[in-house]
Amino acid sequence: MRLYLLALNPTDSVTEGFLPAAARLGLDVTVLTDQPEAHRRVAGSDIEVLECDVRDFRAVISRISTHHTPDAVFTNSDHLQTQAALAADYFGLPAKDWRTALRVKDKAQMRRHLAASGLDTVWSTELTAGQDPAGLTALDVPYPCVVKPREGVASEDVVLVDGPEELVLRCKEIQTRRPHVHLVIEEYLAGELYTLETLGDGHVRHVLSGFHTRLSAPPYFIEERLVYTPHHPEPVVEQVLAQLDALGVGFGVCHTEFVVHEGRARIIEVNYRAIGDQMDLLLTRLLDIPLFEHVLRTHLGQPLPADLGARADGAAVVDYPCAQSAGTLTAAPEAADLTVDGVELTYRPLREVGERHELYHTNRDYIGVLRAIGPDQETVERVAAEYLAAQRWEFTP
Incomplete structure (x- = not known):
């Protein structure tokens, strides 16, 4: 079976998540991208990489039409959901509704649609x-x-x-x-920021879990820490799902950000793909399910099981050390995999020593990511804090 995967720049979600999952499913993979050399450097030798103007759905359809017959067209890119949906629909393959993909990508259109539904007016x-x-x-x-x-x-x-x-x-x-x-x-929507991670096949929808997000100080909105939240309060989940239903979200994986204030849940944005920045890798480990395979199976037209068998007893936190000034990174910890007091620590640098960067006041200021998984939240947060306190990042102006 042939999977066409649309991508822009390489991401951990694709290289460490979806491509290995496709291999485990026995799929032949063709990556369509406008950055072929970058993908050839990180993809395995068995992955076919073809250049394509993936932002243009017509170019995608033409490229596929002149190549192998597709069994699935998929993307995990925020920017390519509508194109992938249109291409899949053209070939009569399972896909997200392109209208929904466009509706949630366009934040103004999303607001208009939710207001028209009567569920929330911003x-x-x-x-x-x-x-x-x-x-x-x-x-x-x-x-x-x-x-x-x-x-x-x-x-x-x-x-x-x-x-x-x-x-x-x-x-x-x-x-x-x-x-x-x-x-x-x-x-501005007041409240604590959370996420809800869902997976559906158009008939069955699973709420996987979520996270509680800590943001940087105003006026910017950098996500500095996410704390695993296995279960949100049921009334909150019901409110978010009702808004997703109104938007038409129900196929494949979805990452929704929302705030809760005085019991009211209000959507900030809907990302119609898996949660990124290595959080999907963490989620797979926490839930102990083949999450990436499940996502690909939905795009192959295979129904999801009524019970995914996901665990809900883990504790985890993800920290993103951020650059505090522009300059050249001159000192930073290397990648590490440790176990401390029963907590699994995984640190990965996101910038190389010697690289120069400006200060962006966005997630592009991340210089590393620390994933910590353990038996209870108190121990996880203590061990993560102790690890970060022992590290050193230095920038030279």
Whole structure:
């Protein structure tokens, strides 16, 4: 059976998750990408990599049509869900509804759709590429508000603003750096930030678990730590699932971010793919299920079991040490796999010593990731904190 996997840059989710899972399922894999050399460097020799303008669904369909017959078309990229859905549908293969993929990727459209459903109304407006942000001062904007790219990821250019002058300034800053980006300005939703991880085949949907997210100090929204949450309160889960149902989300894997304030759950964004930044690798280990294989099976048209047999007794935390200034990384710990007091520690550097980076105020400021899994949350958090305190990262301006 032939799996076509659409990708932009290589990610841990693909190279360490989906490609090995495809091999275990006995699938022949063709990676379609606009960065073929990067994928050839990290993919196994048995993985076929072809160049393709994967952002254009027409190019994807043409490339597949002139190659092997497809049995599945899949992507874990935020940016390629609609293209993969359209291509799969063209070949009559199981897929996400392209309308849903587009609806949740476009944050303004998502807000409009949820408001029309009657489940949640968030004040928001759009600033199209090239539009003068000065016009925003004439609107009754609720402050504080959040500015973010309409189709953004990884907290890129997401910022909290407190008044009209700052709003105009921040929008102009983003437009200068990224003149083609469309922005969304929306009311700030108060509450603690959580995630809900789900997996469905269009008929059966499993709630896998979630995380409690700690963010950096305002005005930015960098995810610095995620604490594993096996079970959210049932009323909260019901609210989030109702909103996902309204959006049409139900096929494949989905990573949803939401806040809870006074018992009310409100969606921040829906990422119609597996949770990233190595969290999906952690989740597979915690749940003790072949998560990546299950995801691929849904795209092959195979139904999910009524019971995944997932564990719910683990404890875990993931920490992301972040750069605090621009400069060249001159000292940093190496990769490590340790067991301390029954806690499995996995540290992976995300920047190499000698690399120079600017300060982005996004997830691109991550310099490493520490995954810790253990028998109870108190021990896990203690061991993780002790490990991080013993490490040293140095930047030279």
